[in-house]
Amino acid sequence: MAGTALTDRTGHSRGSHTTVAAGNGVRPRRRRTRSAGWYVVATIVALLFLLPFALLLVTALKTPGQAAASPPSYLPHPVSGSNFSQLFSSSVDLTRYVGNSLLVALGTVVGTLILCVLGGYGFGLYRFPGRNIWFTALLLIFMVPFQSVLTPLYVVLRTVHMQNSLLGLVLVYVTYQLPFGLFVMRNSFAAVPRAIAEASELDGAGPLTRLWRIHLRLVLPGVITVAIFAFIAAWNDFIGALILLSDQSKFTLPVELLTLVTGRFGVINWGVLEAGVVISMVPCVVIFLLLQRYYLGGILSGAVK
Numbered sequence: 282m283a284g285t286a287l288t289d290r291t292g293h294s295r296g297s298h299t300t301v302a303a304g305n306g307v308r309p310r311r312r313r314t315r316s317a318g319w320y321v322v323a324t325i326v327a328l329l330f331l332l333p334f335a336l337l338l339v340t341a342l343k344t345p346g347q348a349a350a351s352p353p354s355y356l357p358h359p360v361s362g363s364n365f366s367q368l369f370s371s372s373v374d375l376t377r378y379v380g381n382s383l384l385v386a387l388g389t390v391v392g393t394l395i396l397c398v399l400g401g402y403g404f405g406l407y408r409f410p411g412r413n414i415w416f417t418a419l420l421l422i423f424m425v426p427f428q429s430v431l432t433p434l435y436v437v438l439r440t441v442h443m444q445n446s447l448l449g450l451v452l453v454y455v456t457y458q459l460p461f462g463l464f465v466m467r468n469s470f471a472a473v474p475r476a477i478a479e480a481s482e483l484d485g486a487g488p489l490t491r492l493w494r495i496h497l498r499l500v501l502p503g504v505i506t507v508a509i510f511a512f513i514a515a516w517n518d519f520i521g522a523l524i525l526l527s528d529q530s531k532f533t534l535p536v537e538l539l540t541l542v543t544g545r546f547g548v549i550n551w552g553v554l555e556a557g558v559v560i561s562m563v564p565c566v567v568i569f570l571l572l573q574r575y576y577l578g579g580i581l582s583g584a585v586k
Contacts, residue, residue, distance in 0.1 A: 348552030389515035400408035401466025469503030
């Protein structure tokens with residue numbers, strides 16, 4: 282009986298160790314399978330996003346005849362740079378419109394940062410009557426489609442004699458970027474420990490001194506996030522510039538590309554259009570790749586306060 286009990290206890294003990302070992306072996310396999318599944322899904326999603334850009338570049342490198350052919354060819358034969366050379370020919374002077382877009386985009390960034398940093402600083406660190414009501418009212422602009430207010434904006438700019446001017450276009454873009462910029466900057470300033478502001482206040486620093494020397498460095502990811510969004514929105518906007526500008530010399534790059542690629546009877550030169558889109562993508566892609574680390578931090582600022 283004793284021997285049998287010992288055998289049973291020994292057998293049970295061995296069985297437990299075997300079960301634990303088997304469980305320890307199954308878990309790593311499940312983790313590897315789950316990780317492999319995530320990599321497959323992420324790769325498929327990445328390819329879906331990259332496929333339009335690949336087709337865009339392939340079309341830009343085709344000859345005009347190949348770009349307009351039906352059915353289209355998948356690869357350019359031979360590879361041609363005629364579309365890019367046509368864009369920068371002396372008859373087009375694309376550099377002027379690139380300069381206009383750059384001026385509008387940089388002006389939008391500067392104006393948006395000044396207003397959003399000051400506004401976010403006030404909403405995030407100071408308490409005053411009606412703070413939440415004012416902030417909610419500003420966020421309601423998010424719900425108004427930009428296209429629906431273009432006609433009133435056109436009338437306002439014409440009344441103040443700023444219609445058909447790059448400065449008026451910058452003011453319109455800054456106004457529409459304010460809700461998102463204020464939202465990001467308010468969260469960024471609110472995430473800063475209050476003890477830092479109290480310590481600097483005890484040292485005798487004023488509000489603007491604290492903002493410039495202390496807080497602005499701590500909320501740098503949020504500042505860069507707002508700047509990236511403002512730049513990309515102003516650089517890529519088409520409908521606003523098309524309606525608010527009438528002088529061709531002041532056209533931005535997206536508007537000029539429309540007038541450039543439309544030939545007789547409305548025929549579109551697809552090769553030149555795609556080459557222009559490739560060129561217009563370059564500044565946005567470069568800025569994002571250089572500042573993506575700050576961009577991700579700014580998007581998540583205040584989320585885990």
